[in-house]
Amino acid sequence: xxxxxxxxxxxxxxxxxxxxxxxxxxxxxxxxxxxxxxxxxxxxxxxxxxxxxxxxxxxxxxxxxxxxxxxxxxxxxxxxxxxxxxxxxxxxxxxxxxxxxxxxxxxxxxxxxxxxxxxxxxxxxx
Numbered sequence: 553x554x555x556x557x558x559x560x561x562x563x564x565x566x567x568x569x570x571x572x573x574x575x576x577x578x579x580x581x582x583x584x585x586x587x588x589x590x591x592x593x594x595x596x597x598x599x600x601x602x603x604x605x606x607x608x609x610x611x612x613x614x615x616x617x618x619x620x621x622x623x624x625x626x627x628x629x630x631x632x633x634x635x636x637x638x639x640x641x642x643x644x645x646x647x648x649x650x651x652x653x654x655x656x657x658x659x660x661x662x663x664x665x666x667x668x669x670x671x672x673x674x675x676x677x678x
Contacts, residue, residue, distance in 0.1 A: 560587045562594045569603040570676065571595070571630075576611035584622035591626045595633055602634045604676050608669075610643035614650045624654045631660055638663045639672035 558577025565572065571594055575587070615623075630638075638655075640663065642648045648665045655663045666672040 558583050560590060562590055564594060564598055566598065568677075569598065569601065570606060571598060571603060572606040572608075574608040574611075578613060579615055579619045581618070584619055588622060588626060592629070595630065600634065602636050605630065605635055605638040606641070606672060606676060607638065608641045609647050609651070610641055612647055613644060614646045620650060620654050623651075624658055627655060627660045628658050631658070636661050637676055639676050640665045641669055641672055642667065 556577070558579050560573055560575050560583075562571070562573045564570070573591075573594070577583070579587075638661070640648070640651060642651075642665050652663070652665075654660075664672075664675055666675070
């Protein structure tokens with residue numbers, strides 16, 4: 553069976569208070585809605601308190617404005633619930649610029665961008 557052309561997948565590390573997820577493909581309203589539902593579910597499973605985020609965006613090209621707004625809503629929610637660091641693994645400069653702009657608009661906490669997964673996790677664990 554072929555993999556879906558767009559989507560998200562999540563993992564939680566409760567011991568490290570780390571939410572990890574991967575996004576891929578060009579999204580539509582349905583993909584944004586599925587992401588938001590899954591994101592909220594993951595935050596609920598993680599429980600209250602400070603936490604960090606690792607996002608793999610290597611297969612996530614720049615998105616339409618409405619998709620960006622949907623992601624931005626989750627930035628606001630995560631910040632409100634205790635997110636204090638977010639490491640983004642990127643493959644495209646334009647994706648980085650889009651995420652930086654969205655984060656700046658909502659005063660998201662410390663967001664950093666990496667091209668190597670090892671560096672991202674080193675920074676998150678500081």
